[in-house]
Amino acid sequence: MIQEKISVFDIFKICIGPSSSHTMGPWVAANTFINALDKSSIDTIYVKLFGSLSKTGKGHGTDIAVMMGLSGHDVKTIDVHKLEDYVDYIKLTKQLPLSAELSIPFNPSIQIEFTNERLTQHANALTFIAKLKSGELVEETFYSIGGGFILQEGKEIGERSDFNFPFPIENEKDLLLYINETNLPISEIVRHNELTVRDNATIQKDLIEIWNVMLASIYKGCQTPGILPGGLNVKRRASEMSFLLLKEKTPQTLPDWIECIRQSDQSFTTIIKWVSCFALAVNEENASFGRIVTAPTNGAAGVIPAVLMYYLCFCENKGEEDIVKFLLTAGEMGCLFKKGATISAAMGGCQAEIGVSSAMAAGALTERLGGTPKQVMMATEIAMEHHLGLTCDPIMGLVQVPCIERNTMGAIKAITACQIALTSDPEKAKVSLDSIIKTMKETAFDMHEKYKETSEGGLAINVSVGIPEC
Ligand code: SF4
Numbered sequence: 082m083i084q085e086k087i088s089v090f091d092i093f094k095i096c097i098g099p100s101s102s103h104t105m106g107p108w109v110a111a112n113t114f115i116n117a118l119d120k121s122s123i124d125t126i127y128v129k130l131f132g133s134l135s136k137t138g139k140g141h142g143t144d145i146a147v148m149m150g151l152s153g154h155d156v157k158t159i160d161v162h163k164l165e166d167y168v169d170y171i172k173l174t175k176q177l178p179l180s181a182e183l184s185i186p187f188n189p190s191i192q193i194e195f196t197n198e199r200l201t202q203h204a205n206a207l208t209f210i211a212k213l214k215s216g217e218l219v220e221e222t223f224y225s226i227g228g229g230f231i232l233q234e235g236k237e238i239g240e241r242s243d244f245n246f247p248f249p250i251e252n253e254k255d256l257l258l259y260i261n262e263t264n265l266p267i268s269e270i271v272r273h274n275e276l277t278v279r280d281n282a283t284i285q286k287d288l289i290e291i292w293n294v295m296l297a298s299i300y301k302g303c304q305t306p307g308i309l310p311g312g313l314n315v316k317r318r319a320s321e322m323s324f325l326l327l328k329e330k331t332p333q334t335l336p337d338w339i340e341c342i343r344q345s346d347q348s349f350t351t352i353i354k355w356v357s358c359f360a361l362a363v364n365e366e367n368a369s370f371g372r373i374v375t376a377p378t379n380g381a382a383g384v385i386p387a388v389l390m391y392y393l394c395f396c397e398n399k400g401e402e403d404i405v406k407f408l409l410t411a412g413e414m415g416c417l418f419k420k421g422a423t424i425s426a427a428m429g430g431c432q433a434e435i436g437v438s439s440a441m442a443a444g445a446l447t448e449r450l451g452g453t454p455k456q457v458m459m460a461t462e463i464a465m466e467h468h469l470g471l472t473c474d475p476i477m478g479l480v481q482v483p484c485i486e487r488n489t490m491g492a493i494k495a496i497t498a499c500q501i502a503l504t505s506d507p508e509k510a511k512v513s514l515d516s517i518i519k520t521m522k523e524t525a526f527d528m529h530e531k532y533k534e535t536s537e538g539g540l541a542i543n544v545s546v547g548i549p550e551c
Pocket of ligand 1: 380381430432435480481482483534
């Protein structure tokens with residue numbers, strides 16, 4: 082079996098909301114499918130969505146992602162302000178641009194089919210069928226396996242020859258071995274692995290770029306009032322919360338805004354409100370198709386930025402190097418859950434999203450606050466332990482309720498888990514990180530499908546959304 086080699090840059094990816102599995106994955110799959118074809122030979126394209134992509138794809142923007150991916154847009158660089166125009170153009174003209182000069186007829190309401198069928202291999206599947214001008218049909222099926230990762234049917238996970246990690250890590254046991262051998266903190270072990278792919282200056286630059294996108298999403302979310310799209314009429318709350326917390330202050334720039342936060346009173350109530358505000362801000366941006374960082378998913382994109390912002394604003398820190406180390410450690414904790422369990426809500430419910438992001442943040446914060454590697458793993462374990470069994474039941478299939486608030490809970494639990502670990506002896510812990518990952522995986526298997534991003538159970542069926550019946 083090929084050992085899965087995952088970089089922290091696979092865990093943290095710059096993209097747009099609202100979902101890594103339902104938006105980013107299908108988008109990248111569409112890119113992959115179209116780029117493998119001679120575009121001038123294509124007559125028509127059909128897309129079939131299966132399983133969870135079919136059940137909650139409308140609320141998660143899967144149809145939009147597919148159209149943008151087939152049109153060749155890059156999920157990392159697309160101008161989010163033009164997204165609506167691009168989609169409206171296709172819907173109104175019924176033309177799908179494949180390049181600047183080439184378009185084909187495409188009616189999304191007919192040629193993107195929400196099938197209500199489920200493929201056995203994975204809950205998130207989609208098939209692209211291109212009819213070529215020669216009459217030949219080209220058909221490819223992809224699986225969106227969480228966090229923006231995709232698999233193409235018939236293709237194994239490729240051996241990544243450029244990933245010649247000196248410390249290949251599958252589980253906690255491996256990590257403990259390297260810690261004992263090297264006496265290095267987890268962030269440095271991870272850095273050594275990443276150095277086989279990019280030099281240190283690039284690691285620093287790329288991780289700071291990731292942080293800057295996270296920070297921008299916090300700031301933008303805190304400046305933007307209004308109602309979220311999708312029809313549920315959810316009010317954005319981060320901007321009002323930020324305004325109230327700033328009291329009389331009216332900072333005009335991002336650095337000034339951060340400085341005002343740092344000067345806030347350090348009471349428990351104020352800090353908890355700011356942490357919640359940061360998490361709400363990111364996920365309100367995510368729900369608005371805004372630019373965010375998958376961490377490790379979009380639905381859970383607010384937890385890690387909120388905890389890192391908490392660290393930068395309310396704890397002593399040394400600057401950019403601490404941000405880099407925080408993300409290196411958090412990324413590796415995410416890799417452990419991806420390899421040993423899942424980061425897909427369609428496979429494991431919300432424990433796989435908010436639970437994993439909270440565990441990642443808890444471990445990273447613990448290292449930055451001086452915890453030993455064993456305390457880092459203990460904090461990661463504690464945060465997941467108290468998310469086990471968390472279901473995914475988004476109302477109307479939108480990544481809004483319970484998702485946005487749930488990020489605040491993930492962030493607060495991460496800080497709590499960190500504080501418990503910092504004052505505990507990991508040698509006396511009853512639950513290891515490996516055992517919690519195993520438990521999470523088994524819980525995922527046992528969880529009823531209606532709680533796995535299908536919107537067929539839980540809040541999704543018990544909350545009246547006030548939409549009049551036709
Ligand atoms: S309930 Fe959790 S897992 Fe489900 S869409 Fe919302 S954030 Fe993601």
